[in-house]
Amino acid sequence: MRLQNIPALSQPRSKITRRRQRNPANLHPISTSSATPLAFSVGLWNCQSAVNKTDFISGFSLKSTLSILGLTETWIRPEDSATPAALSTNFSFSHTSRQVGRGGGTGLLVSNNWKYSTRSTPCNYNSFESHAITVSAPIKLQIVVIYRPPGQILATFLEELDGLLSSFVEDDTLLLVFGDFSIHLDKPYATDFHSLLASFDLKRLTTTSTHKSGNQLDLIYTRNCAADNILVQPLHISDHFFITFTLHFATSVPPTPLPVTFRLNLRSLSPSHLSSVVSSSLPSPTHFSSLDVNAATDTLCSTLTSCLDDICLLSSRSARAAPSNPWLSDVLREHRTKLRVAERKWHKSNNPSDQSRYQSLLSSFSADVHTAKSSHFHNKINSTPDMRNLFRTFNSLLCPPPPPPTTSITADDFATFFTDKTRSISGQFSPPRTQDPQPTTSTAKTPIFSFCPLTEAEVSKLLLSNHPTTCPLDPIPSHLLQAITPTHHQHIPPHRHLPHCVQAGSGNPTAQKNLH
Structure with a gap:
C-alpha cells in the first residue's frame, strides 16, 4: 500500500499588533470608608x-x-x-x-x-x-x-x-x-x-x-x-x-489643620477707587472743623479703616507644615518630656537637688541627641547614590579656599593715613575772610498764643515727603495715604484741622498715645 502525500493549503498569517493601553471601562471607583x-x-x-x-x-x-x-x-x-x-x-x-x-x-x-x-x-x-x-x-x-x-x-x-x-x-x-x-x-x-x-x-x-x-x-x-x-x-x-x-x-484621628493667616490683598486695590470712597464717607469740612482733636482723629481713622476693609478683600495663606526631625525618635521624645518635667519642677522649687537632677537629665539628653544625629547622618551618607556630588560638597567644607595673605598695616598706620588725608583736603580750601562783627540787637521774646492753620500745600508736602513707613497705629498703610492725598483735595481739610488743634493746645490725640 502506497501512501501519498496529502497537500496542505496554507496562507501567511498577518502579524497582529496589540497596543497596551488603559481601558477606562475597566476602571471602577473605590469606595472610601470613613473612620468608624x-x-x-x-x-x-x-x-x-x-x-x-x-x-x-x-x-x-x-x-x-x-x-x-x-x-x-x-x-x-x-x-x-x-x-x-x-x-x-x-x-x-x-x-x-x-x-x-x-x-x-x-x-x-x-x-x-x-x-x-x-x-x-x-x-x-x-x-x-x-x-x-x-x-x-x-x-x-x-x-x-x-x-x-x-x-x-x-x-x-x-x-x-x-x-x-x-x-x-x-x-x-x-x-x-x-x-x-x-x-x-x-x-x-x-x-x-x-x-x-x-x-x-x-x-x-x-x-x-x-x-x-x-x-x-x-x-x-x-x-x-x-x-x-x-x-x-x-x-x-x-x-x-x-x-x-x-x-x-x-479609629483614625484626622490630621490637625494647618493654621491660616489672613491679610488684606493690597495688590488688587486701586488708589483712585479708595480715594473716591474715602471722599464720600468723610463728613463735610465745616462739620469736621467743629470737632475736637480726639473726635476728629477717631472719625478720620475709623473712616479710613472701614473704607479699606470694605473694598479690599481678605486673602488667606496656610502655614507650611514643618517636618519633624528625622533623627528624633520616640525614645528621645520620652526623654525630652522627662527633661521638661524636671525643669519645671526646678523652676518652681528652686531646690539644689532638683537643679542637679535637671542638669543630669540635660547632659544625658544632649549626649543621646548627639548620638542620634551622628547615626542618622552616617546612614544617610552611606546610602547616597551620587558619591561624586557628596565628595564635592564635603571637599568644599573640609578644604575651604586659603585665606588672603596677611597684611602688615596696623591701626596706627590707618590713623596716620586718615589724619594726613584730612589735613590735605583742608589745605585745598582758601582761608575765610574776616569781617567786622555786626552789633547784636536784642529782640524781645514774646509768647505765641496762636498758630496759623496749615495750608493744603504744606500738609501735602509733609505727607508726600516722608518715608512711607507703617506702624500698628496707622489706620491704613502709609503708601496708600500718600497715593490718595494728591488725587482728591477733599482729604486735605481733615489733615489741616488735626495739626491746628494740636498747635492750639488741645494736645496729641488719645489714640496716638497707645503703645503697641
Missing part, C-alpha cells in the same frame, strides 16, 4: 476597700458591660495577692498600693480583650496617689486614675499634678484622667485647679453629685475624645456613687 467611631463603657468608683467587695466589683462591671473601671481607695496592701487575683477572674487588674500606712490605693480593671502596659510615674508624689497604663489595642489610649486624700495642701497637689500631666506627650493620643480629687469645685480655691487642667487641653465631664454629701468629688477629664451616656448610681456600700459613661473616638 468606636465606643466603650468606662466606670469610676471610690470603693472604700476592694478587699471585701471583689465579687460585687467584678459582677457589677460585667453587668454594666464595662471595658475599663477605675478604682480608688482599694485598701490593698503590698503583701496582699488574693484580692488582685480575685479581681482578675473576668478582667485584668492592675493597681498600685499605698506603701506606708493603711487605706489608699488605686487600680484599673481592664477588659481581657485589651492590650496594655503599666506606665511608670516620673517620681513619687506625696499629695496624691495614682496608677497609669498605656493601652495599645484596640486603640492607643493613656489612662491615669488619681486619689487625693482629704487634707492635703492644694498648692503642693497642683504642683505635683502639673508634673504628672507634663509627662504625657501632647499629641493625638487619647488621654483619660479621672479619680477622687477631693476638691469642692464651687470654692474659690478651685480656680487654679481648673486653669491647670485647661492648660493641658483637658475637658471635664459634667456630672451630678458623686458623694452622698452632695459634692462632686469624683471628676473625669478627657482629651481628644468625647463622652456621653453619663449615669451616676448611689450604692449603699460606699459613700461615693458609681459613675459610668461611654467614650467615643474615631
Whole structure:
C-alpha cells in the first residue's frame, strides 16, 4: 500500500499588533470608608476597700458591660495577692498600693480583650496617689486614675499634678484622667485647679453629685475624645456613687489643620477707587472743623479703616507644615518630656537637688541627641547614590579656599593715613575772610498764643515727603495715604484741622498715645 502525500493549503498569517493601553471601562471607583467611631463603657468608683467587695466589683462591671473601671481607695496592701487575683477572674487588674500606712490605693480593671502596659510615674508624689497604663489595642489610649486624700495642701497637689500631666506627650493620643480629687469645685480655691487642667487641653465631664454629701468629688477629664451616656448610681456600700459613661473616638484621628493667616490683598486695590470712597464717607469740612482733636482723629481713622476693609478683600495663606526631625525618635521624645518635667519642677522649687537632677537629665539628653544625629547622618551618607556630588560638597567644607595673605598695616598706620588725608583736603580750601562783627540787637521774646492753620500745600508736602513707613497705629498703610492725598483735595481739610488743634493746645490725640 502506497501512501501519498496529502497537500496542505496554507496562507501567511498577518502579524497582529496589540497596543497596551488603559481601558477606562475597566476602571471602577473605590469606595472610601470613613473612620468608624468606636465606643466603650468606662466606670469610676471610690470603693472604700476592694478587699471585701471583689465579687460585687467584678459582677457589677460585667453587668454594666464595662471595658475599663477605675478604682480608688482599694485598701490593698503590698503583701496582699488574693484580692488582685480575685479581681482578675473576668478582667485584668492592675493597681498600685499605698506603701506606708493603711487605706489608699488605686487600680484599673481592664477588659481581657485589651492590650496594655503599666506606665511608670516620673517620681513619687506625696499629695496624691495614682496608677497609669498605656493601652495599645484596640486603640492607643493613656489612662491615669488619681486619689487625693482629704487634707492635703492644694498648692503642693497642683504642683505635683502639673508634673504628672507634663509627662504625657501632647499629641493625638487619647488621654483619660479621672479619680477622687477631693476638691469642692464651687470654692474659690478651685480656680487654679481648673486653669491647670485647661492648660493641658483637658475637658471635664459634667456630672451630678458623686458623694452622698452632695459634692462632686469624683471628676473625669478627657482629651481628644468625647463622652456621653453619663449615669451616676448611689450604692449603699460606699459613700461615693458609681459613675459610668461611654467614650467615643474615631479609629483614625484626622490630621490637625494647618493654621491660616489672613491679610488684606493690597495688590488688587486701586488708589483712585479708595480715594473716591474715602471722599464720600468723610463728613463735610465745616462739620469736621467743629470737632475736637480726639473726635476728629477717631472719625478720620475709623473712616479710613472701614473704607479699606470694605473694598479690599481678605486673602488667606496656610502655614507650611514643618517636618519633624528625622533623627528624633520616640525614645528621645520620652526623654525630652522627662527633661521638661524636671525643669519645671526646678523652676518652681528652686531646690539644689532638683537643679542637679535637671542638669543630669540635660547632659544625658544632649549626649543621646548627639548620638542620634551622628547615626542618622552616617546612614544617610552611606546610602547616597551620587558619591561624586557628596565628595564635592564635603571637599568644599573640609578644604575651604586659603585665606588672603596677611597684611602688615596696623591701626596706627590707618590713623596716620586718615589724619594726613584730612589735613590735605583742608589745605585745598582758601582761608575765610574776616569781617567786622555786626552789633547784636536784642529782640524781645514774646509768647505765641496762636498758630496759623496749615495750608493744603504744606500738609501735602509733609505727607508726600516722608518715608512711607507703617506702624500698628496707622489706620491704613502709609503708601496708600500718600497715593490718595494728591488725587482728591477733599482729604486735605481733615489733615489741616488735626495739626491746628494740636498747635492750639488741645494736645496729641488719645489714640496716638497707645503703645503697641
